[in-house]
Amino acid sequence: MPDLRVIHESIESLLDGAEERETMETPGKSGARLDRLLLNGEPYVVKYLDAENDWTMRAAGVPGGASLELWSRGIFDHLPDCFNQPIVAVAKGEISALLMHDVSPWLVPATDDPIPLAQQEQFLDHMAAMHVGFWETTLDIDIVSPTTRYLELSPSMAAAEAALGSDAVVPRLVAQGWPLLEEVAPKAAGIVSPLAHNPGPLVQALARTPQTFVHGNWKLDNLGTDAQGRTVILDWETPGRAAPLCDVAWYLAINCRRLPTSKEDALTSYRDALERRGIDTTDWWEVQMSLALLGGLVHFGWEKAFSGYDDELAWWEDRAIRAAPLLS
Template structure:
């Protein structure tokens, strides 16, 4: 177990020259600052529970990083991952809870937040290390249940958009979620017919996925959260939706959210991930086809709104086709 400090000022003790990081990627509302402690560069992330919409969606009032840190779960990650968190503090109660995280500054190793495709070697490394994490933490104990799978599928649903509007949220993403789900039936009626009902009630999807093998999932394996350090390990940030879930759901999220920057086809990426999972000792026979189909359907349940905003193109058509296949595995 690792102590979660009861006061943010204790976490910041000895940290000097804190300056804002206005160009850091992120849309949740968290505040990032860079400074120094004992001469070493650090980053402090501060989350206000009253204003962070992703924290609202997670259902974990202090933020998922608190149980992750407090239960020592980050210490159980495989050695191929470099997680930079070195301290967590939380204070206050209810909707006024504030949480802060102190991290080593790993900015130099992060994948640049640009629009171009990433190198194939970096992409394949992220898939391999994702698979290694899943294999290492296969069939995890109850302590790994941080954010329920249901919440991961409701995070980008119309319900989140409505809830954030009801509290007067000024964040950019929730209104886009509302607009995208409203557009999907016009842009892609078939996709909307398959994914739309599940976006409002993911229960059948969550139950079906729970019948397949489970692992510990990150929940946001996004390039903005990843990097490669000097030792060839994957730097991993922002555990905003971690918990027990279907490993292919992490893969599907990665393919959906990073679609414009992938250096190979989705089919090839899926094959590389499966090979890495098997190389790490996981037998994929008997369950792979069903879980993958459901997970790809689930990615459209999470990102149908975002795909609709881009119009009906090859990207949306690919997910629409996979969702139709995945829907067959719901029963």
């Protein structure tokens, strides 16, 4: 394990000498504030980690934020070279902060258009590289537990946010979406709604398959491709130890409208990337894939319900039905 990174004791120390600071508009819905600034003539972005204003931090339950914890443990130093992880310094306090290179020119544009196939293939290949690099690792990667990760978008999270008087958009939509799923897709709801309240059976079943380090939020808003062809990756919201296909399932669920291929083709691309790196998937792939896709609907069943019973929801419902016997 490398030496722990230096952590500034204040945001003022972290940003000493900063110029031309301005607040950024972002597509994110966490409530986090970001500023763009110049430091020694170079462009940077600072992200403020304040649990009082960021519902995702409250849901993850990591003091100071998961990214700061990864930094302090030196986990970022173990990422493969195919990643551009832009954090360069951090500060910890009542409000923490991440100082990052400004990678905004390389991020995936915030549109509704499918991304290029070559870019998706690269994202899945680099995701596999990260997973292989941490395969069954003994490093201290237990930041956010699988149970907490599955509860991030749960009815209990929505209820907790309502009790706090939070005006965050996503928790309010989560509260509306879970009851709606029971109306538009009762078969799916019958399987995933109990798991959204208590993901224990799913977590236990997945724990019997290979584990690695997962990012937890492979949303296109958090990704990009830099000038060297590396994958830019942001917002380590719920990282930790988990089944690798949980990252893939999240990617397929949250980015469903922008995928340039079928979900099946994307899964094949990821599997091929694992196999190229020496991971034999023969004995565990089908079980972990089925369970992880069930988990995708545990995360996003509420969101799928808003579009009614369309082809997208039907696809996920079918996978949930197939996976349900694996929980026993």
